[in-house]
Amino acid sequence: MMTNLFSIFDPSTNLFNLPLNWLSTFIGLMFLPYTFWLFPNRHIFFWNFILNKLHMEFKTLLGKNSFNGSTFIFISLFLFVLFNNFLGLFPYIFTSTSHLTMSLSLSLPLWLSFMFYGWINNSQHMFAHMIPQGTPSILMPFMVLIETISNIIRPGTLAVRLTANMIAGHLLMTLLSGTGSSLPTFLIIFLIFIQILLLILESAVAIIQSYVIAILSTLYSSEVN
Template sequence: MMTNLFSVFDPSTTLFKINFNWISVSLGMLIMPHLFWFMPSRMMFLWNNMLTMLHKEFKMLIGPTPQQGNTALFVTLFSLILFNNLLGLFPYIFTSTSHLSMNLTLALPLWLTFMLYGWINNTQHMFTHLVPQGTPSILMPFMVCIETISNIIRPGTLAVRLTANMIAGHLLLTLLGQTGSSLSVTLTSLLLLSQILLLMLELAVAIIQSYVFAILSTLYSSEVK
C-alpha cells in the first residue's frame, strides 16, 4: 500500500540496503547486443535510419569541427534516455528517468565539460557570448548577469524538464488506475480507453523528451566553439 502518491517512484527492491531497481538502467546490455549477430530485421533498419537522421541533424547543429565522431555522444545520450523512458512504461519496471539524481548525472557533467572547454580554449568567444549583439551600453551589465544566470541553470532545467514530464504522466496513470475498483462497468470501460490513450501520449512524450534533451545538449555544445 502506498503511503503517498509519489511513493510509486521510490526504489522498493533492496538487498543489503542496495537499491536494485537501478539495474533497469543497464537492461539494454541484455537486449541490444543480439542486434550484432542476428540477421538485420525491419526494426533494426528503422532504428539505424533514425540514428542516421539524428547524426545528420546533430552534425548540422554542431557545425564543421576538426574532431570526428562528435555526434556519437549525443546519439548515445538520446538512445539511453529513450530506452529508459520506454522501459518505464512497462509494469513493474523502475523508471530511472523520473528521478532528478539520474537526470542531473547526465546533464551536469555535460554542461561542466562544455563550460570548461569553452572558457579554456575560447575565452574571448565566451565573453562576447554574454552580451547579445546590438545590446545598448547601459544594459550590458544587466545582460551579462542574465546570461550568466541562464548558463548556470542550464543543467538544472535539462534535468527538471525530463523529470517533470516523466513524473506527470505516470502520476496521472496511477491516479486514474486507483479509481477503477470503485467504478461501474461502463465507467471502467471508459477508464480503460482513457488509460490506453494516455499510454499512447506517454509513448510520444518519452520519445520527444529524449530528443529535446539530446538536441538542447547539442545546442549548448555548439555555443562554446
Template sequence: MMMNLFSIFDPSTNIFNLSLNWMSSFLGLLFFPMIFWFIPSRLSLFWNKIFSTLHKEFKMLIGAYSFNGTTFMFISLFTFILFNNFLGLFPYIFTSTSHMTITLSLALPLWLSFMMFGWINNTKHMFAHLVPQGTPPVLMPFMVLIETISNVIRPGTLAVRLSANMIAGHLLLTLLGNTGNSLSTMLVSLLIVTQLLLLMLESAVAIIQAYVFTILSTLYSSEII
C-alpha cells in the same frame, strides 16, 4: 495519500542493502534480440537509419568545425534516455529517468565539460556570448547578469524538464488507475480507453523528451565552438 502516491518513484527495492531499482537502466540491453547483432538484419538497418538521421541533424546543429565523433556521444545519450523512458511504461519497472539522480548526472557533467572547454580554449568567444549583439551600453551589465544566470541554470533546467515530464504522466496514470475499484462497469470501460490513450501519449512524451534533452545539449555545445 500523497506518500502512497509518490512511493511508486521511491527506489526502495533492495536485496542485502543493494538497490535493485537502478538496474532498470541496464535492462535496455536485454531488449535487443540476438538477430540485431547479425548484420545486416532488418532491425539493425532500422536503427542504422535512425542513427544516420540523428547524426545528420546533430552535425548540422553543432557545425562543420566540430570534432569527429561528437555526434555519436549525443546519439548514445539519446538512446539511453529513450530506452529508460520506455522501460518506465512497463509494469513493475522502476523509472530511473524520473529521478534527478539520473537526469542531473547526465546534464551536469555535459554542461561542465562544455564550460571548461569553452572558457579555456575560446575565452573571447564565451565573453562575447554574455552580451547579445546590438545591446545598448546602459543595459550591458544587466544583460551579462541575466546571461550568466541563464547559463548557470541550464543543467538544472535540463534535469528538471526530463524528470518532471516523466513523473507527471506516471502520476496521472496512477491516479486514474486507483479509481477503478470504485467505478461501475461502464465507467471502467471508459477508464481503460482513457488509460490506453494516456499510454500512447506517454510513449510520445518518452520519445520527445529524449529528443529535447539531446537537442538542447547539442545546442549548448555548439555555443562554445
C-alpha cells in the same frame, strides 16, 4: 495503502541493502539480441536509419568546427534516455529517469565539460556570448548578469524538464487507475479507453523528451566552438 502518492517512485527493492531498482537502467541491453551485431535484419536497418538521421541533424547543429565523431555522444544520450523512458511504462519496472539523481548525472557532467572547454579554449567567444550584439551600454551589466544566470541553470532545466515530464504522466495514470475499484462497469470500460490513450501519449512523451534533451545538449555544445 500508500501514505504518499510519490512513494510509487521510491527505489524500494533491495538485496543486502543494495538498491536493485537502479539496475533497470541497464535492462535496455536485453532488448538487443546478439544477432543484431552480426546479421543484417530489419531491426538493424531500422536503427541505422534512425542513427543516420540523428547524426545528420546533430552534425548540422554542431557546425563545421565540430570534431569528427562528436555526434556519437549525443546519439548515445538519446538512445539511453529513450530506453529508460520506455521501460518505465512497463509494470513493475523502476523509472530511473523520473529521478533528479539520474537526469542530473547526465546533464551536469555534459554542461561542465562544455563550460571548461569553452572558457579554456575559446574565452573571447564565451565573453562575446554574454552581451548580444547591439546592446546599449547602460544595459550591458544587466545582460551579463541575465546571461550568466541563464547559463548556470541550464543543467538544472535539462534535468527538471525530463524528470517532471516522466513523473507527471505516471502520476496521472496512477491516479486514474486508483479510482477503478469504485467505478461501475460502464465507466470502467471508459476508464480503460482513457488509460490506453494516456499510454500512447506517454510513449510519445518518452520519445520527445529523449529527443529534446539530446538536441538541447547539442545546441549548448555548439555555443562553445
